[in-house]
Amino acid sequence: MMGDIIEGKSDITGLAFIPTDIRCQYLDLIKSFQQYGTKFVLKRPSLSFIENIFLMTFTKKVWLATLLVLIIFGCVLYFLLNW
Numbered sequence: 001m002m003g004d005i006i007e008g009k010s011d012i013t014g015l016a017f018i019p020t021d022i023r024c025q026y027l028d029l030i031k032s033f034q035q036y037g038t039k040f041v042l043k044r045p046s047l048s049f050i051e052n053i054f055l056m057t058f059t060k061k062v063w064l065a066t067l068l069v070l071i072i073f074g075c076v077l078y079f080l081l082n083w
Helices: 002-007 060-082
Strands: none
Touching: none
């Protein structure tokens, strides 16, 4: 693609490339007109099947691990403050 632009066979390109000093001598770069981003799409469950929406955010193992970490941090903090 760059060879076609340098030889004059092509006037415009929409290809992604690494801009080096040599390539920039032959090109006039324009700003991208489109912005890209990361999006997450999650399927929402029917509310009639959910008893407690807040507890269903994570699995039981995640909640137990979180509780265990809080207990450990609490014990460490207690021993550090009372030493």
